[in-house]
Amino acid sequence: MKASVNDVAERAGVSVSTVSRAFTRPELVSERTRKKVLQVADELNFSVSRSAVALKRGQTFRIALLAGGHIDWFSARILEGLNSVLHDTGYDFSIYAITHDEERARFFEQLPVRRNADAIIVSSFNLSPDETDRLHAMGIPIVGINAVSPGEFDASISIDxxxxxxxxxxxxxxxxxxxxxxxxxxxxxxxxxxxxxxxxxxxxxxxxxxxxxxxxxxxxxxxxxxxxxxxxxxxxxxxxxxxxxxxxxxxxxxxxxxxxxxxxxxxxxxxxxxxxxxxxxxxxxxxxxxLPRDMAATAARMALDLINGRTPEHRHITAPVQLMLRSSTAAPRA
CATH class of the missing domain: 3.40.50.2300 (Response regulator)
Structure with a gap:
């Protein structure tokens, strides 16, 4: 028989509400109590439904990625970087790859009914002022990767x-x-x-x-x-x-x-x-x-910080680049 929240509470010697808070509002529970609850939950193979947690918190456990163009080497590395961070946190991400103006217009027209993400990451996409305002109106954090105007985002990372x-x-x-x-x-x-x-x-x-x-x-x-x-x-x-x-x-x-x-x-x-x-x-x-993979991983961590009410240590980062000298360049012929 699958263990219940009551079973966890009884073995851990705490109330049912404390077990619930240990999963949904850990900041309200002491570290010692939370570790004890989690240990018992692990022993009993108990887990809280993510959908139930999401409903209680008003969260979706999803981050949206808005990107311009088709999937190429750069955007594939962006996806790898996001997944490297978000996978272990229980967050999914939805991809909105905009390839033409009609698709772009449709995306922003449907924003009011698309409040199905806890944050949005905008990658190499040249937003207009009106589009930026529409994203901010959603009331969720916005993180930019290679953004034109980093100051318009809650956080960003870009190369120069x-x-x-x-x-x-x-x-x-x-x-x-x-x-x-x-x-x-x-x-x-x-x-x-x-x-x-x-x-x-x-x-x-x-x-x-x-x-x-x-x-x-x-x-x-x-x-x-x-x-x-x-x-x-x-x-x-x-x-x-x-x-x-x-x-x-x-x-x-x-x-x-x-x-x-x-x-x-x-x-x-x-x-x-x-x-x-x-x-x-x-x-x-x-x-x-x-290094788009590293940039995306940083952007994902920024998004998680903002979702959880924390300010990233560095809100706007210029990522380094490196000259790779190889055999395709040499002095011109005299």
């Missing part, structure tokens, strides 16, 4: 995309490159903002550096980045000697496509990526490493 791309540019300039291109995705929807931050950082620094010509080349959504790179290199009388690519998944195909046209990496062209994602090390891609 502008500074990160400039690390790569300075590396190329130090090698002697003076004609540098940057391949980035043309903005077709304000779902993500990293692309804008990086291209801005690239052009600003190239403009500031004497003798450096920076060319930003937008790749339309759906176009082949490798084809754009080849066209750029073969159509210009003085083509760039180095190319920064918005993300590793775009840069890696260049290692296989460019040699078909007699362009060798890094002899004829230095190539950099961004992320340090899968296969970057294997192909020898110089890139900037960011």
């Amino acid at each position: 995309d502008t500074a990160a791309i400039q690390i790569l540019v300075r590396h190329l300039v130090a090698l002697g490159h003076r004609r540098i291109a940057y391949l980035y995705e043309e903005a077709i929807s304000p779902l993500r903002f990293s692309s804008h931050q990086r291209v801005t950082g690239f052009t600003q620094l190239c403009d500031e550096l004497d003798g450096v010509t920076g060319t930003a080349i937008a790749v339309r959504h759906g176009d082949d980045c490798a084809n754009v790179a080849v066209t750029t290199l073969l159509s210009q009388p003085n083509p760039p000697t180095a190319i920064c690519v918005h993300q590793d998944s775009w840069a890696i195909p260049l290692f296989f496509r460019l040699p078909r046209y007699g362009i060798r990496i890094p002899d004829d062209l230095s190539v950099t990526g961004f992320d340090d994602s899968d296969f970057a090390e294997e192909v020898g891609l110089t890139t900037v490493r960011q």
Whole structure:
């Protein structure tokens, strides 16, 4: 027969209400009493229904993730990071991956009936002021990952995309490159903002550096980045000697496509990526490493703190990035 709350109370020598509080309001029970109740509950294989606890607390034990775009390397690591923290706490998370404007509008229109989360984590999603206000109106904590305006969130963790791309540019300039291109995705929807931050950082620094010509080349959504790179290199009388690519998944195909046209990496062209994602090390891609899994784990802990009425030790964090020097960059040919 399954043990009841009365069985636990009798063996622990406490009241039924104390057993209930040990599970639902532990802050109202002494640490010694709570440990005793939990030990007895474990011995009797007793557990409190999570749905009952949720109902009593007015909680859902669910955290919502709002993300822009399809699932890719970055967002997959975000999911891993959230799960690494939330799984052991009994929290689930719901994923709202917004891929187009109609879906976006529908999500925010239905917010009033979506009060089914205790917090929301917004990852690489460029919120408008009105959308931010709508989220705050839900009355639950909002945590940002790679947020445009961290101050609009209760807590956030982001990398500095502008500074990160400039690390790569300075590396190329130090090698002697003076004609540098940057391949980035043309903005077709304000779902993500990293692309804008990086291209801005690239052009600003190239403009500031004497003798450096920076060319930003937008790749339309759906176009082949490798084809754009080849066209750029073969159509210009003085083509760039180095190319920064918005993300590793775009840069890696260049290692296989460019040699078909007699362009060798890094002899004829230095190539950099961004992320340090899968296969970057294997192909020898110089890139900037960011750690979305760690950022998501931090965001999850922030969300749990806020749900439980605690202020995170650091509310707004700039996550570090690291330059990963590999064989895809070298000094330009004389």
